[in-house]
Amino acid sequence: MKHNQKEINKRRTFGIVSHPDAGKTTLTEKLLLFGGAIQEAGAVKSNKIKKGATSDFMEIERQRGISVATSVLAFEYEGIKINILDTPGHKDFAEDTFRTLTAVDSVIVVVDVAKGVEEQTEKLVEVCRMRNIPMIVFINKLDREGKDAFELLDEIEQKLNLTVTPLSFPIGMGYDFKGIYNIWEKNVNLFTGDPRKDIEETIEIDDLSSSELDDLIGEKSAGTLRDELELAQGVYPEFDRQAYLEGRLQPVFFGSALNNFGVRELLDCFISIAPPPRPKESDTRLVKPDEKDFTGFVFKIHANMDPKHRDRLAFVKIVSGKFERNKNYLHVRNGKNMKFSSPNAFFAEKKEVIDVSWPGDIVGLHDTGNFKIGDTLTEGEQLMYKGIPSFSPEHFRYINNADPMKSKQLEKGIDQLMDEGVAQLFVLELNGRKIIGTVGALQFEVIQYRLEHEYGAKCTYENLNVHKATWVEPEDPKNEEFQDFKRVKSKFLAKDKSGQLVFLADSPFSLQMTQQKYPSIKFHFTSEF
Numbered sequence: 001m002k003h004n005q006k007e008i009n010k011r012r013t014f015g016i017v018s019h020p021d022a023g024k025t026t027l028t029e030k031l032l033l034f035g036g037a038i039q040e041a042g043a044v045k046s047n048k049i050k051k052g053a054t055s056d057f058m059e060i061e062r063q064r065g066i067s068v069a070t071s072v073l074a075f076e077y078e079g080i081k082i083n084i085l086d087t088p089g090h091k092d093f094a095e096d097t098f099r100t101l102t103a104v105d106s107v108i109v110v111v112d113v114a115k116g117v118e119e120q121t122e123k124l125v126e127v128c129r130m131r132n133i134p135m136i137v138f139i140n141k142l143d144r145e146g147k148d149a150f151e152l153l154d155e156i157e158q159k160l161n162l163t164v165t166p167l168s169f170p171i172g173m174g175y176d177f178k179g180i181y182n183i184w185e186k187n188v189n190l191f192t193g194d195p196r197k198d199i200e201e202t203i204e205i206d207d208l209s210s211s212e213l214d215d216l217i218g219e220k221s222a223g224t225l226r227d228e229l230e231l232a233q234g235v236y237p238e239f240d241r242q243a244y245l246e247g248r249l250q251p252v253f254f255g256s257a258l259n260n261f262g263v264r265e266l267l268d269c270f271i272s273i274a275p276p277p278r279p280k281e282s283d284t285r286l287v288k289p290d291e292k293d294f295t296g297f298v299f300k301i302h303a304n305m306d307p308k309h310r311d312r313l314a315f316v317k318i319v320s321g322k323f324e325r326n327k328n329y330l331h332v333r334n335g336k337n338m339k340f341s342s343p344n345a346f347f348a349e350k351k352e353v354i355d356v357s358w359p360g361d362i363v364g365l366h367d368t369g370n371f372k373i374g375d376t377l378t379e380g381e382q383l384m385y386k387g388i389p390s391f392s393p394e395h396f397r398y399i400n401n402a403d404p405m406k407s408k409q410l411e412k413g414i415d416q417l418m419d420e421g422v423a424q425l426f427v428l429e430l431n432g433r434k435i436i437g438t439v440g441a442l443q444f445e446v447i448q449y450r451l452e453h454e455y456g457a458k459c460t461y462e463n464l465n466v467h468k469a470t471w472v473e474p475e476d477p478k479n480e481e482f483q484d485f486k487r488v489k490s491k492f493l494a495k496d497k498s499g500q501l502v503f504l505a506d507s508p509f510s511l512q513m514t515q516q517k518y519p520s521i522k523f524h525f526t527s528e529f
Helices: 005-009 024-034 059-064 091-101 119-130 149-160 211-217 219-235 241-245 263-273 404-419 442-455 480-488 508-517
Strands: 011-017 071-077 080-086 106-112 135-140 164-166 168-171 179-182 187-190 250-254 295-303 312-320 329-331 336-338 344-347 350-353 362-366 376-378 395-401 424-428 434-438 459-463 468-474 493-495 501-505 521-524
Touching: 005 011, 011 024, 011 091, 011 119, 011 263, 024 071, 024 080, 024 106, 024 135, 024 263, 071 362, 091 119, 091 295, 106 119, 106 149, 119 149, 135 149, 135 263, 149 164, 149 219, 149 250, 168 219, 168 250, 187 211, 211 219, 241 263, 250 263, 395 404, 395 442, 404 424, 404 442, 434 442, 442 459, 468 480, 468 508, 480 521, 501 508, 508 521
Parallel strands: 011 080, 011 106, 106 135, 135 250, 164 250
Antiparallel strands: 071 080, 168 179, 179 187, 295 312, 295 376, 312 362, 329 336, 329 376, 344 350, 344 362, 395 434, 395 459, 424 434, 424 493, 468 501, 468 521, 493 501
16 A cells, blocks of 8 residues: 655655764755755854854764764755754764664765775765665865875775765866866856855756867866766766665765855755665564554654753654654553654754654654663554664773762763663672763763753763673573572673673673683673674
8 A cells, every 4th residue: 555655755864974074064054055944054163153063952062063963954955855864973973873874764975085985984884885775975075185086986996895986076176176077967067166156056068078168167177077087987887776776886976065066966966866765674574664554763862952951852763654743652662652742853953843744754752761772663563673783882981979969960860861872871780880881982071061061960980991791691590500600700790771681891801711611691792682
């Protein structure tokens, strides 16, 4: 039964990923500009505009100039509803980004023209490749001196293991950057360096050999461009949409997001080739977007989006059916029916209450502590979406209360931030001391900062020598081996938030010895067993 096909076909939900500082947030802002969503994009770097980027709303992001939380932004462009998930690039927040990638249907990868492919980009692209997510590559900052176009395309192919085909091509680079030839639409866009003009002017050129090109950019540049395009067409495959949708071919665009150059080309091509919402695998079956019944899953939780109201929002990606306000839905994990009187649609920190949402949309649901990351909502069917892991942390510290008068606020703060998936909390069996484990060290700072500013609680940390936390699964909880393990290792045992037993190994060697000594016990590195 083909339900809501029109609404589904209208939607494109994608994530923007890259290494920190390649220009993700700037690109997001410029895309919003085309959707008429913001009148002036806050320059991320310049101190002249004190506005800060629209998509960075946490204080700490404004101070540091980096994004630490995924933001969700929606806008309409030429009749297509676009949902962007802007992810943090900093590797300490990679977990947030990995989770976000479970909620997108396609991805734009941003590469810095001078630095080329960096390590964080490699990791994220690998995740996209594992899931066959369609990718478009945007090579940014062309108005700066950087690597030659062919060198960059080679590097992208080799380091990221992709098959690329350029859909636009730069004319010159850095100081002699003249513009872009758009292979996809067969026209030339000249670079003036004036961001107001750069949006409109494109000049159709169907025939590259015509003298019109020489008049526009000069004979020398025109000659170079003809040679390079000929070479590119010889070396790279023709664009094939099916191959792109299956994740086997990645189109490449060139531009400069800060100068708003090449962004429209990217967007126009994106809305015509990017996939509408895709089916998703659950633990029982494959769920298609055009099914009648609603299903969706929580991929992110954010506490205190508005410091004035202590609210928690659970971000839900709609997979099938339609989501309606005030209708009862089943929270599959705890078997309760719930209804939501004010579901939100997003525009960075501005939220609007909506009545109906369709597959591909992201809805924010006010949450009093019922949701965890990975929870599924349905109209009654027992199914759970899978593949949103909790990673085993790599950095550990004891967390201590620095202000005894505020212990209640500290409890609450830690509790909510852990639900949000910022870090994981372990409580030692031996003495009940609290340990925080994170994937990246910068998260400790974020936790300390947010506890103080959002909950009014102060904490201090104490170092703790732990190499890895592993989840323990005994063959038989009653057998002697397990009892012996609990006795011998009692100093290293803790419970995680959901009461699972966790073994904190202080070195790779001791983990290996423990595994050998207790063969009937399984030690897991993710909490999803």
